[in-house]
Amino acid sequence: MTQTIEARLAAQWLAAGEAVLVDVRDPDEFKGEHIACAMSVPLDAVPGVFSSPQACTGRKVIFQCQKGARGEKACTMTGNAAGREVYNLDGGIEGWKAAGLPVVRSGGGAPSLFRQVQVGVGAFVLLAVLAGFSGWRPGFALAGFFGAMLIFAGVTGWCGLGLLLSRMPWNRSGRSAA
DSSP states (O other), X not given: OOOXXXXXXXXXXXXXXXXXXXXXXXXXXXXXXXXXTOEEOOXXXXXXXXXXXXXXXXXXXXXXXXXXXXXXXXXXXXXXXXXXXXXXXXXXXXXXXXXXXXXXEOSOOOOOHHHHHHHHHHHHHHHHHHHHHTTOTHHHHHHHHHHHHHHHHHHHSOOHHHHHXXXXXXXXXXXXXX
C-alpha cells in the first residue's frame, strides 16, 4: 500500500533535508510549473533512476505529480527497494498549492504540449462529428481518422501534432533560437 504525505509535512522534511522531492510529470508540465526543490524524473524513467540502491540513500523519497495518480504509480514501481522510504505527495502539486505553499512558474503561461494536443484533437473530432451530423458524411470518417491517430501516437510515442505544436511561437518562448 502506498504511503501518502500531506504537503505541509513534506515541506518540513524537505526544508530539514530529510527527503527529496521527485516530480514524475512530463518535462513540459514541469517546465510550466513546479515545486522549487523538486527534481524532474518523468514517470517512465523512474525505474531506471531508482533501481540503484545508492539513489537518494538515507533520505525519504517523495513522489509528486499533478494530482497524485502518477505519484502513486511511481511509489508502486520503486516500492521500498533497498530499505528506501517512499511517499506520494497527497494531491500532487495541486495539493501543495491548496496548502498555500509556493511553486515556481515559467513566464510563458502556455499549457503543456500534451494538453494542447488533447484540446486540438478534441476540437478536430468535435468539428468532424458535427460536420457528419450536418450532412457531410465524410466527417464521421475524419473523426475516426483522428481517433486512429491518437491510438498510433499512444502505441508508438510519435505524435505529429505534438511535433507541429512544439514549433509554434507560444511554445518557443525562453528557448534560444539556434
